[in-house]
Amino acid sequence: MTAAEQRGAEFTLAHLSDVHLGPLPPVGARYWNVKRLLGWLNWQRRRRHLYSRDVLDRIVADIAAQSPDHIAVTGDLANLGLPAEHEAALAWLRTLGDSERVTVIPGNHDIYSGIGTDPGTARWQPHMSANTAAADYAIAEALSADSAFPFVRRFGKLAIIALNSAVPTRPFYAIGRIGKAQLDRLARILDRLGAEGLTRVVLIHHPPLPGLSKARHDLQDADALAEVLARHGAELVLHGHEHASSEHWHPSPSGDIPIIGVPSAAVTRGYKKEPPGRYHLYRFALDGNRPSIELIARGLAEPDGPVVELERRRIVPVRHPLSPPLRGEG
Numbered sequence: 387m388t389a390a391e392q393r394g395a396e397f398t399l400a401h402l403s404d405v406h407l408g409p410l411p412p413v414g415a416r417y418w419n420v421k422r423l424l425g426w427l428n429w430q431r432r433r434r435h436l437y438s439r440d441v442l443d444r445i446v447a448d449i450a451a452q453s454p455d456h457i458a459v460t461g462d463l464a465n466l467g468l469p470a471e472h473e474a475a476l477a478w479l480r481t482l483g484d485s486e487r488v489t490v491i492p493g494n495h496d497i498y499s500g501i502g503t504d505p506g507t508a509r510w511q512p513h514m515s516a517n518t519a520a521a522d523y524a525i526a527e528a529l530s531a532d533s534a535f536p537f538v539r540r541f542g543k544l545a546i547i548a549l550n551s552a553v554p555t556r557p558f559y560a561i562g563r564i565g566k567a568q569l570d571r572l573a574r575i576l577d578r579l580g581a582e583g584l585t586r587v588v589l590i591h592h593p594p595l596p597g598l599s600k601a602r603h604d605l606q607d608a609d610a611l612a613e614v615l616a617r618h619g620a621e622l623v624l625h626g627h628e629h630a631s632s633e634h635w636h637p638s639p640s641g642d643i644p645i646i647g648v649p650s651a652a653v654t655r656g657y658k659k660e661p662p663g664r665y666h667l668y669r670f671a672l673d674g675n676r677p678s679i680e681l682i683a684r685g686l687a688e689p690d691g692p693v694v695e696l697e698r699r700r701i702v703p704v705r706h707p708l709s710p711p712l713r714g715e716g
């Protein structure tokens with residue numbers, strides 16, 4: 387049992403996303419196609435100047451200094467979904483912490499296009515599977531399914547439920563899809579964890595509701611996911627993909643669900659709606675019927691400045707107007 391589980395009533399979760407690790411490795415002949423050629427050109431022209439390992443290293447050092455109980459990474463560690471990128475991403479994940487302390491899910495740039503029989507993101511399996519506490523828990527039906535997702539990580543009174551929305555896509559598409567099998571299991575998992583009174587934190591790469599992403603960039607079955615969340619509830623949903631801060635609320639029987647997007651942790655200088663690198667820290671107080679959640683945004687106020695606290699507030703259910711669709715490859 388971890389210190390956090392023994393403490394029980396408090397939990398700190400760091401959330402970062404879309405680190406788009408560079409540099410690009412050589413692209414083996416078998417992996418070239420139109421999608422990767424366009425992505426490669428985009429990287430060489432623009433994206434390699436946008437994402438910085440130096441910025442990311444400073445963000446990661448700041449996360450370590452904050453000593454969160456757990457770290458969640460919501461996808462887009464890679465750029466062209468190449469096996470060498472999956473290897474590099476695994477090495478980077480290990481710099482964040484061991485697999486019990488770091489959870490990852492894939493993004494569309496991780497599952498980007500065909501890689502034949504290569505295991506791809508399955509390399510990340512230690513960071514992408516149920517923890518011991520969850521395996522002991524009575525969700526055997528969900529855990530024994532053929533897909534690795536959703537998987538559950540339980541930390542005392544809080545549980546992380548991790549979805550995979552990444553699918554290979556055609557050129558000019560960055561869409562996602564959950565699929566009926568994941569949605570069905572998600573519904574049962576949310577019910578069971580909710581019945582135990584756990585604080586349920588759902589991770590997904592793409593924004594989970596309709597209308598939060600532009601066309602060709604969005605979650606194809608967002609309507610179905612929104613319905614599952616509305617029926618079965620959750621206490622917090624965290625996502626990336628848009629490279630921008632966002633907050634929306636979604637009704638459910640157990641109260642309105644905050645749905646919060648985090649920008650990229652690796653951006654050097656603000657680009658359009660992408661701010662310089664930042665991440666979110668969530669401090670949960672788990673004593674009451676509903677958790678009290680404080681959000682602390684930390685990151686670069688100035689491109690070359692230190693990592694500082696940018697915002698601190700309690701997450702309270704206030705309805706916000708929908709943000710306009712955002713541009714970018716995500």
Ligand SMILES: [Fe+2]
Nearest residue numbers: 493494627716
């Ligand atoms: Fe993405």
Ligand SMILES: [Fe+2]
Nearest residue numbers: 404462627716
């Ligand atoms: Fe991204």
